[in-house]
Amino acid sequence: MRVLGLMSGTSHDGIDSAVVDWSPDGDVLTGVVEHTGTRPYEGRLRERIAGALPPGPAGMAEVCRLDTLIGQAFADAAEACGPVDLVCSHGQTMFHWVEDGRVRGTLQLGQPAWIAERTGVPVVSDLRARDVAAGGQGAPLVSYFDLLLLDGLPGPSGALNLGGIANLTVRDARTAYDTGPASALMDAAVSAATGAPYDEDGRLAASGEVHEGLLADLLAEPYYRAPPPKSTGKELFHPGYLAERASPYRPALPDLLATLAALTAETVAAEIRRHRLETVVVSGGGARNPVLMSMLAARAGDARIVPSDELGVPADAKEAIAFSLLGWLTAHGLPATVPGCTGASGPRVLGAITPGAGALRLPEPLGEGPRRLRFTAAAEAGGAGAAG
Template sequence: MRVLGLMSGTSHDGIDSAVVDWTMAADGVLTGVVEHVGARPYEPELRAAIVAALPPHPVDMAQVCRLDTLIGQAFAGAARECPAADLICSHGQTLYHWVEDGRVRGTLQLGQPAWIAESLGVPVVSDLRVRDVSAGGHGAPLVSAFDLPLLAGLPGRAGALNLGGIANLTVPAVPVAYDTGPASALLDAAVLAATGRPYDEDGRLAAAGRVHEGLLAELLADPYYRRTPPKSTGKELFHEGYLARVAAPYALDLADLLATLAALTGETVAAEIRRHRLDTVVVSGGGVRNPVVMDELRRRAPGARFLASDELGVPSDAKEAIAFSYLGWLTAHGLAGTVPGCTGASGARILGTVTPGRGPLRLPEPLAALPERLRLR
């Protein structure tokens, strides 16, 4: 079954896509042939509208309606650029993740799936996170359901790390998965505020700076890092206003601020790698391309070997799109797409809602058991 996964994460810079042809074997191994990966940037006007609707900015229902439509149309446009698939699984764009006192009370992803179904004519699985939240979970990181069978069979204590706007870590041995804190969210916010550019290309600005230990210590004192998993966060906490409030009194130049923020990402992630005594960490996400962040990780977690997810057949820039292709395959086959120990839900749940395509809705026969292992090529 060919499933197109569509994903836009907390960097809200565009839409990643992946078409994977999934085949289940009798031995419990699910093989995925990655036939296509791609990325479509948001149009500048749409990205600006998304940024303007993110916390701490106020929004009205007219903006919500427009964004739901425009993001849905952008996802449909991205889908049209991909090879044909039997099913589409669309994450949409997270606009708000409602967390109070460490508990997730709601989550909102926009991008109306009817635009995708109408344009492509095939069924669309969408709105995956809220079912886990309704069962008491965090709705994140859903990628943990993909990480566990992907890492099965790796020697030693392995973990999976995704460095997007927010960093998340999956540790199969426990199992546990959670957001460790910001990866590029604060770095990108600082660059955008100072230069108007969306990010620090190749970490060049951060590489020219020096870490300010006083600011780093204040950033590390945020209560989020002391919370125990399961836990999740987003730009509802780690946004430009947060950064301005904490960093403004130090009056650092941009290079020193970015070097300090790279050290924050490095230390908050490395602390969790050390805590779980991981010896192999499979890394994906845009942060892999920031050598300053990666150097901080290696320096602060010297006992771990960092392995790009590409070496397991999963292109690092497309990992989450591939993971959502897998989650769509699970839903289509009547299988749960959550791991309660990772999200904190009261039990495993089949995720998402299904929007039919143009013809009658026909899904495969349900399967009795989850795949034990994933093999990607």
């Protein structure tokens, strides 16, 4: 079954896509990654998304417009990927409602009907809400994928994704949580000072020095000491949060970015050290930032930091590939959450399904999910896999 995963994360810079042909064989699920890519948001749409994110005001009229415009942008991205059997669309998270450590609601925009109309195939969407309704954090949903991916690695291992927010999955403890900001605050600083979306290749950060006083104040944030399961987003780590904490120090932009890179490296490395991980598989845009990765390696003790590419999963597309898997699981009637990772009362089948053209036809339900993932190059698989 060829499933297209579509994902836009907390960096809200564009839509990541991955087409994976999934084939079950006993307890092993083989994926042939046939396509990965990124489609940047049109500039004005990205500005409107940024303007509607907390703490910016957004009335219901703007919410309706964004739901449509984001849905149309996702439909454009889906159409460009060619024919598939199913689409799984994460949409764009606009608000993650957390009170006293408990997630009470979460909102992803990007009306799936636009994707279904454009592609003619069923669309799985709104994947986080069911986990939240079951008492979970609704994040990180990629933990199910991570645990399968990490199976078989020697020693204690974990999977780290460095997007706008950093999240860590720990295999042996079967836990997962957001550790704090990855690129969210760095991107906010660059955008405010230069208008650019991010610090390309970490060049500005590389020319700066860590401001130890500011770093100490940033590390005093209570979120870092809260026990998992926990999740966060730009509701907490937004531009105003950064401006308030940085203003007493008035750092130059390179020094601010070096300090924010150190913040991400230290908050992630503290969790790596706490779990005594020996191998950490890294993905996300932050994995391409040499300054951040160097700081992380220096703080992570003896842990071996490896890109997810070494396991057959392109680092820039891991979350899109993971959502392709979640769509496959939902289509086969299988739960896609791990209660120890999200805090839910039990595993749940995720999402709502919008039919494509004609009658809705789904595969026969499976009795149990896979225990391992195996990725095969498209050339090795002959460019096609068995239907799942």
